[in-house]
Amino acid sequence: xxxxxxxxxxxxxxILLCGAVVCATPFVxxxxxxxxxxxxxxxxxxxxxPKLWLFRNYLEAFAAAPFARYFANSFGVATAVLxxxxxxSAMAGYAFARLEFTGKRVMFGAFxxxxxxxxxxxxxxxxxxxxxxGLHNTYPALVLPWIANAFSIFLLRQFFLAMPEDxxxxxxxxxxxHWQFLVRIAAPIAxxxxxxxxxxxxxxxxxxxxxxxxxxxxTSMRVVQVGLSYFRTxxxxxxxxxxAAATLIIIPTVAIYxxxxxxxLEAAIASGVKG
Amino acid sequence: xxxxxxxxxxxxxxxxxxxxxxxxxxxxxxxxxxYAAALTSKEFWNAVLVTFFYVAGTVPVSxxxxxxxxxxxxxxxxxRSAYRTVYFLPYVTSTxxxxxxxxxxxxxxxxxxxxxxxxxxxxxxxxxxxxxxxFTIIGKYAGVVxxxxxxxxxxxxVVVMFFAVxxxxxxxxxxxxAGLSNIPRELEDxxxxxxxxxxxxxxxxxxxxxxxxxxxxxxxxxxxxxQAFNHIYVLTEGGPVDTTTNLTMHIFxxxxxxxxxxxxxxxxxxxxxxxxxxxxxxxxLIGRRVHYR
Numbered sequence: 245x246x247x248x249x250x251x252x253x254x255x256x257x258x259i260l261l262c263g264a265v266v267c268a269t270p271f272v273x274x275x276x277x278x279x280x281x282x283x284x285x286x287x288x289x290x291x292x293x294p295k296l297w298l299f300r301n302y303l304e305a306f307a308a309a310p311f312a313r314y315f316a317n318s319f320g321v322a323t324a325v326l327x328x329x330x331x332x333s334a335m336a337g338y339a340f341a342r343l344e345f346t347g348k349r350v351m352f353g354a355f356x357x358x359x360x361x362x363x364x365x366x367x368x369x370x371x372x373x374x375x376x377x378g379l380h381n382t383y384p385a386l387v388l389p390w391i392a393n394a395f396s397i398f399l400l401r402q403f404f405l406a407m408p409e410d411x412x413x414x415x416x417x418x419x420x421x422h423w424q425f426l427v428r429i430a431a432p433i434a435x436x437x438x439x440x441x442x443x444x445x446x447x448x449x450x451x452x453x454x455x456x457x458x459x460x461x462x463t464s465m466r467v468v469q470v471g472l473s474y475f476r477t478x479x480x481x482x483x484x485x486x487x488a489a490a491t492l493i494i495i496p497t498v499a500i501y502x503x504x505x506x507x508x509l510e511a512a513i514a515s516g517v518k519g
Numbered sequence: 520x521x522x523x524x525x526x527x528x529x530x531x532x533x534x535x536x537x538x539x540x541x542x543x544x545x546x547x548x549x550x551x552x553x554y555a556a557a558l559t560s561k562e563f564w565n566a567v568l569v570t571f572f573y574v575a576g577t578v579p580v581s582x583x584x585x586x587x588x589x590x591x592x593x594x595x596x597x598x599r600s601a602y603r604t605v606y607f608l609p610y611v612t613s614t615x616x617x618x619x620x621x622x623x624x625x626x627x628x629x630x631x632x633x634x635x636x637x638x639x640x641x642x643x644x645x646x647x648x649x650x651x652x653x654f655t656i657i658g659k660y661a662g663v664v665x666x667x668x669x670x671x672x673x674x675x676x677v678v679v680m681f682f683a684v685x686x687x688x689x690x691x692x693x694x695x696x697a698g699l700s701n702i703p704r705e706l707e708d709x710x711x712x713x714x715x716x717x718x719x720x721x722x723x724x725x726x727x728x729x730x731x732x733x734x735x736x737x738x739x740x741x742x743x744x745x746q747a748f749n750h751i752y753v754l755t756e757g758g759p760v761d762t763t764t765n766l767t768m769h770i771f772x773x774x775x776x777x778x779x780x781x782x783x784x785x786x787x788x789x790x791x792x793x794x795x796x797x798x799x800x801x802x803x804l805i806g807r808r809v810h811y812r
Contacts, residue, residue, distance in 0.1 A: 469613060
């Protein structure tokens with residue numbers, strides 16, 4: 245009996261380890277390739293470890309394409325989107341939870357309906373609007389369509405609805421209006437929900453490809469994801485440099501993930517509650 | 520306060536409503552002409568077929584695999600969080616970068632995948648450059664010649680689907696783990712005491728109790744797989760011979776390369792109708808079999 249349960253534990257771990265290897269191998273192979281020479285990656289059989297550890301490849305990748313600019317663009321845009329989403333979701337979520345105004349139900353219904361519509365369906369009309377506004381190839385074009393989304397508003401509304409009414413009554417008795425209440429009391433209490441929303445906003449923007457691809461065509465406006473996909477065609481055969489660039493692009497999100505792993509997992513699960 | 524809400528709405532609404540005006544091509548009203556053009560074009564139906572291959576090849580696989588791994592993971596005490604960290608890693612990395620790496624692994628000349636195959640004594644493959652159907656290829660090695668309509672998804676599409684499962688598996692596992700931890704242990708223990716084997720416990724106790732989670736994941740992953748774009752763009756750009764051009768890619772190419780905005784929008788509306796329709800269908804079909812506690 246005891247040996248059977250031991251056997252079971254060993255098989256469980258063996259299967260889980262196999263899965264973990266499949267998950268992690270690409271990352272290991274990416275880093276190893278990024279440190280090899282160009283002839284070395286084309287040899288057969290492939291070498292496991294680089295013969296020379298060429299950390300210079302990372303500098304060369306930076307020299308081959310303006311990645312510094314791409315990174316600045318990506319971080320700038322993602323930060324702006326994050327700030328926008330946090331602001332709009334806190335305000336609109338609060339309005340839907342605590343204020344009474346005409347058309348509230350209809351409007352909230354309309355908001356929820358937009359959650360069903362994937363961005364891939366609306367990018368053409370969005371592009372037309374942005375062009376008509378003369379914003380093609382600008383930072384506002386990259387930021388504006390993303391600063392409000394129904395899911396974040398919905399999440400904050402649920403949070404504010406769950407907040408005890410007494411808080412507000414007490415604040416009002418002390419002469420506090422809606423604005424002050426939101427900024428001073430409600431928003432600080434809603435910090436966990438706002439963190440979730442912020443992580444989603446930042447990652448969504450940083451990892452986006454379709455919209456930046458559609459709305460920008462100047463090299464100086466490229467974000468890292470677009471930069472990498474062009475780098476692939478421009479430097480197609482330089483696999484070590486390509487892998488170095490991919491490594492650099494993955495590092496920020498993985499770093500955030502390791503620092504805020506708990507929030508990440510909670511965010512993933514929170515997205516599971518939205519249905 | 521209220522003003523901000525009103526200020527926000529037009530942005531979303533304009534995006535939403537403008538969809539319907541795009542029967543216009545270059546300011547000319549063509550009515551349903553774009554829809555007719557779509558429904559009669561070979562490329563459109565090819566994209567529909569690719570989309571359905573993709574949904575059928577990714578959604579059940581990632582849910583079944585995710586469920587199995589989550590169940591195993593749930594039994595493990597030591598090292599659970601370490602496993603979870605690794606499994607979730609693909610999900611947080613950018614699709615573009617991760618797909619670039621897989622493109623390198625499936626490189627037709629120097630890729631790791633072909634090295635693995637040849638080491639095992641199997642023939643090297645073209646992978647992402649291979650337009651022939653997966654069943655055709657397997658059939659060839661088995662000495663069977665299959666008719667082309669039985670060829671199945673191209674090998675390139677199979678690689679794309681493999682990537683999709685790899686990338687989303689961590690999310691599925693994490694959601695299942697959250698679901699599993701909500702199940703009262705007593706029910707499973709009771710079944711075990713009554714003499715049920717582990718597989719019976721999973722099938723007759725765990726799975727029914729988790730059915731809301733399965734339902735949610737099924738709906739979400741169907742919607743996601745209809746939207747698949749980034750990794751297809753990086754891995755194949757819709758090729759070879761359009762065998763990985765799904766509806767989203769078809770919309771993008773119509774818009775980007777051919778600047779057929781009206782046509783692209785028409786296909787986008789069809790895509791939306793498909794998503795909404797399929798979600799409603801799933802809700803009716805599976806919804807009835809979901810057990811809420």
